[in-house]
Amino acid sequence: MASEKVKTFTDANFGEEVKNGVVLVDFWATWCAPCRRIAPIVDQLAEEYNGRLTVAKVDIDENPMTPSKFMVRGIPTLLLFKNGDLKETIVGLETKDRLAQMIDKHL
Amino acid sequence: MSAVSPHTRSVIIIGSGPAGLTAALYASRANLKPLLIEGIEAGGQLMLTTLVENFPGFRAGVMGPDLMAEMRAQAQHFGAEFLQGDVTSVDLSRRPFTINVDKVKYTAEALIIATGASAKWLDLGVDKKLSGRGVSTCATCDGFFFKGLPVAVIGGGDTAMEEAIYLSKLATKVTVIHRRDQLRASKVMQDKAMTTANISFLWNKEVVDIKDLVQGKVTSLVLKDTITGETSELAVDGVFIGIGHTPNTALFKGQLAMHDNGYLKTHDGSRTSVPGVFAAGDVQDHVYRQAVTAAGSGCMAAIDAERFLSGTLHESHAAEHAEAGR
Numbered sequence: 134m135a136s137e138k139v140k141t142f143t144d145a146n147f148g149e150e151v152k153n154g155v156v157l158v159d160f161w162a163t164w165c166a167p168c169r170r171i172a173p174i175v176d177q178l179a180e181e182y183n184g185r186l187t188v189a190k191v192d193i194d195e196n197p198m199t200p201s202k203f204m205v206r207g208i209p210t211l212l213l214f215k216n217g218d219l220k221e222t223i224v225g226l227e228t229k230d231r232l233a234q235m236i237d238k239h240l
Numbered sequence: 241m242s243a244v245s246p247h248t249r250s251v252i253i254i255g256s257g258p259a260g261l262t263a264a265l266y267a268s269r270a271n272l273k274p275l276l277i278e279g280i281e282a283g284g285q286l287m288l289t290t291l292v293e294n295f296p297g298f299r300a301g302v303m304g305p306d307l308m309a310e311m312r313a314q315a316q317h318f319g320a321e322f323l324q325g326d327v328t329s330v331d332l333s334r335r336p337f338t339i340n341v342d343k344v345k346y347t348a349e350a351l352i353i354a355t356g357a358s359a360k361w362l363d364l365g366v367d368k369k370l371s372g373r374g375v376s377t378c379a380t381c382d383g384f385f386f387k388g389l390p391v392a393v394i395g396g397g398d399t400a401m402e403e404a405i406y407l408s409k410l411a412t413k414v415t416v417i418h419r420r421d422q423l424r425a426s427k428v429m430q431d432k433a434m435t436t437a438n439i440s441f442l443w444n445k446e447v448v449d450i451k452d453l454v455q456g457k458v459t460s461l462v463l464k465d466t467i468t469g470e471t472s473e474l475a476v477d478g479v480f481i482g483i484g485h486t487p488n489t490a491l492f493k494g495q496l497a498m499h500d501n502g503y504l505k506t507h508d509g510s511r512t513s514v515p516g517v518f519a520a521g522d523v524q525d526h527v528y529r530q531a532v533t534a535a536g537s538g539c540m541a542a543i544d545a546e547r548f549l550s551g552t553l554h555e556s557h558a559a560e561h562a563e564a565g566r
Contacts, residue, residue: 162384164380164384165381166283166287166288166305166380166381167281167287167288167378167381170280170281170282170283170287173324193384200385204373204456204457205372205385206372206373206374206376206382206385206386206457206458206478207371207372207373207376207378207381207382207385208381208382210372222372224371224372224373225371225372226280226281227280228280228325228326228328228342229325229342230328230342230343
């Protein structure tokens with residue numbers, strides 16, 4: 134089950150939501166098998182970094198503008214923003230340890 | 241008997257494709273209480289496929305992810321335990337073997353390696369840099385982003401044909417680029433691809449560059465004719481690489497004997513160069529590479545591991561000869 138601490142962003146609120154603090158966004162779709170593999174890791178990160186990191190998902194089927202704006206052309210893709218600036222792009226699968234190291238650099 | 245640590249096992253299986261899951265099924269039914277470490281690509285290559293029509297027992301075909309879910313549930317039903325995580329290092333120099341998953345250490349008396357193989361990239365460097373920016377090794381994952389756009393598929397085998405056929409439903413035009421003048425794909429897949437209206441073929445062409453790193457997206461491919469040496473450019477928005485697989489054996493370098501191409505060497509069934517370590521599936525098979533052969537070899541590895549643990553796995557004649565010759 135998905136963590137309650139993972140937010141859902143949309144095309145309408147994306148710009149506003151990534152403006153403040155450190156935000157990790159998981160671009161996914163229901164039909165994407167590798168996305169299902171990274172989802173539990175994203176959930177765990179949301180639990181472990183609760184309060185220090187905002188974790189959110191964007192369903193690319195329902196929100197085509199945001200992936201296109203950030204040139205996302207493959208999923209899963211994780212983007213890390215700090216105060217609105219894009220800091221990291223992770224395409225494909227990655228271990229939790231390596232994601233945590235990447236997040237820690239920006240906290 | 242003193243309490244056994246949950247991190248100490250008689251059998252640990254690394255990998256969760258058909259080989260790993262079948263090994264888990266047999267090991268759990270043999271009451272070995274196996275722990276299976278799933279890995280980052282849990283479920284293996286079949287998770288990225290659609291309809292699998294050559295797995296026995298399914299005359300109408302079965303969806304790859306569904307087949308894997310069934311295999312996993314079947315192994316779990318008999319008591320196999322699963323760990324979501326990726327093995328970071330192993331020590332096979334003494335028994336029990338040590339298997340590290342992130343910061344947690346596990347030990348096992350017998351180890352079954354079923355880490356499989358992953359899609360191969362081109363040797364250009366630029367392809368990895370543009371991964372997720374138009375370069376992909378998974379059409380079912382990323383085809384979505386190329387609706388109404390021209391794409392290319394590199395390769396001449398079944399994987400490349402499957403990708404081309406899948407993409408033909410989304411892209412305006414699919415160009416298959418192959419470095420030879422004929423395909424290596426099975427007849428069925430060749431026919432399907434050749435008769436699809438918006439799939440065309442470029443023969444004897446090698447990709448030497450992908451543009452455009454500056455724009456951070458794919459705009460075209462630079463091709464070189466393998467016969468004339470002439471270069472040309474093909475404008476595409478996406479490029480899918482289907483040139484085969486490379487075994488996931490980096491963890492075992494220097495610890496297990498490997499072939500020159502990186503695949504694990506096995507002998508007398510599933511035995512590797514270290515007694516007590518067995519290998520199954522694509523990690524040790526660069527010839528057949530089928531779901532059913534992987535499953536079959538997973539079964540062999542579990543039986544070999546069981547015999548090893550009970551002391552009834554006899555040294556092969558070949559090994560005896562080697563021993564005697566020392």
